[in-house]
Amino acid sequence: MSVDIPDMSELLKLTPTARYGDDAPDRAAAAGANAVADATGARGGALHLSAILPAVSAAIGHPINTAVHRDPKALQRALGLPDATSAIVVLVDGLGYWNLAMRLGHAPYLRSLMNEPANQRPIATCAPSTTVAAMATFGTGTCPGLTGMAGYTQLNPVTGKLSQLIQFTDAIPPSDLQRQPTVFERLALRGVQVTSCGLPKFKDSPLTEAALRGPAYVGGVTPRDRLLAACDAAKTPGLTYLYIRDADKTGHSYGWDSDKWIGVFERIDAQLAALRHNAPHGTLIVVTADHGMITADPDQRIDIAAEPQLSRGVRVVGGEPRALMLYAEEGEPAEDIAHRWRERLGGLALVRTRDEAIAQGLFGPVDDRVRPMLGDVLVAAAESVTIVDSRTQSDKATHLPSVHGSQSMMESDIPCLIDVA
Numbered sequence: 001m002s003v004d005i006p007d008m009s010e011l012l013k014l015t016p017t018a019r020y021g022d023d024a025p026d027r028a029a030a031a032g033a034n035a036v037a038d039a040t041g042a043r044g045g046a047l048h049l050s051a052i053l054p055a056v057s058a059a060i061g062h063p064i065n066t067a068v069h070r071d072p073k074a075l076q077r078a079l080g081l082p083d084a085t086s087a088i089v090v091l092v093d094g095l096g097y098w099n100l101a102m103r104l105g106h107a108p109y110l111r112s113l114m115n116e117p118a119n120q121r122p123i124a125t126c127a128p129s130t131t132v133a134a135m136a137t138f139g140t141g142t143c144p145g146l147t148g149m150a151g152y153t154q155l156n157p158v159t160g161k162l163s164q165l166i167q168f169t170d171a172i173p174p175s176d177l178q179r180q181p182t183v184f185e186r187l188a189l190r191g192v193q194v195t196s197c198g199l200p201k202f203k204d205s206p207l208t209e210a211a212l213r214g215p216a217y218v219g220g221v222t223p224r225d226r227l228l229a230a231c232d233a234a235k236t237p238g239l240t241y242l243y244i245r246d247a248d249k250t251g252h253s254y255g256w257d258s259d260k261w262i263g264v265f266e267r268i269d270a271q272l273a274a275l276r277h278n279a280p281h282g283t284l285i286v287v288t289a290d291h292g293m294i295t296a297d298p299d300q301r302i303d304i305a306a307e308p309q310l311s312r313g314v315r316v317v318g319g320e321p322r323a324l325m326l327y328a329e330e331g332e333p334a335e336d337i338a339h340r341w342r343e344r345l346g347g348l349a350l351v352r353t354r355d356e357a358i359a360q361g362l363f364g365p366v367d368d369r370v371r372p373m374l375g376d377v378l379v380a381a382a383e384s385v386t387i388v389d390s391r392t393q394s395d396k397a398t399h400l401p402s403v404h405g406s407q408s409m410m411e412s413d414i415p416c417l418i419d420v421a
């Protein structure tokens, strides 16, 4: 059975806001595999990025519950993970479920995994569907409302300025901003071997410290070094994490629909096949992603700098071109900004005030200290729209060929592929 791929117009529709919790979404539970492969199906619960590490912890016999997941065993069952003494979790940056499904002809190993009915169901990433938010959601098994990592850029309430959370420029220090324990830390405290394999330069990066702290870090210069290090670590019972960056990077530079991206995708498939080949017998392998990607339409690019109706009352624009966080000027009601944006954008974006977004569970449960970091108004772009601000963003940043951050199927549906070596 192969995966049915909806039309691009369907894939660009915004999905319902994913829930946090331990239950499988109703539709998936009722109808089985492929049941959430449309834009209207309920998402989240156990079928969510935040569920992966708690579920894997249960699979290796050391269940870790988190602030949003009380029952790791239920997550393991819902995701269909077999028990194993050792597990390798691979996160491929930017490889959305539908990006993958639409290019399977280039990826014999991933194709073989996607032929398994158990793998033919997307799971949901967090909102916004972007790396900093997703990494912290993944690493802690919680949600942006608790991790305080809610966008590529967000307000630093201490300084009143925007912080950028890849490099943590102008940001609250990583371990102070992100206070949830990671699943890696909790496992290590129990004496379980936890290893992370990545680029040497990411070992002490602030993003690693915030979102993924805890494991022994093995830096490898080449992709092969890193995957062999992961296979070596997996000889000891425990959890190994492997990060693969290039699909996202190439997507942003050349477009996910470019030949360059396909070349990178083919290499990633070969690396994953080599991982599977070299992993110790019986190792559980889980392949997931932080988000997918869409192709931006230059004719649907909206520049806030050129639209007084959009810039009015907005002090700072955070987030990213598909998921904006608008911070109001002093005394400006969020409802008024939201009203003007809805009037201008109509169906081109989903516009919510912070209170509306929180009430809908967009960020999961929200800590009081995180609340002011979130925008007064949250904007999720629809179709192939990007919304930029040429007053503050670089020309490159406002013209990326492929982007992500919003709630379309393309961006928010991610794979959770299961294999056993």
Ligand SMILES: [Zn+2]
Pocket: 094, 131, 248, 252, 404
């Ligand atoms: Zn990205």
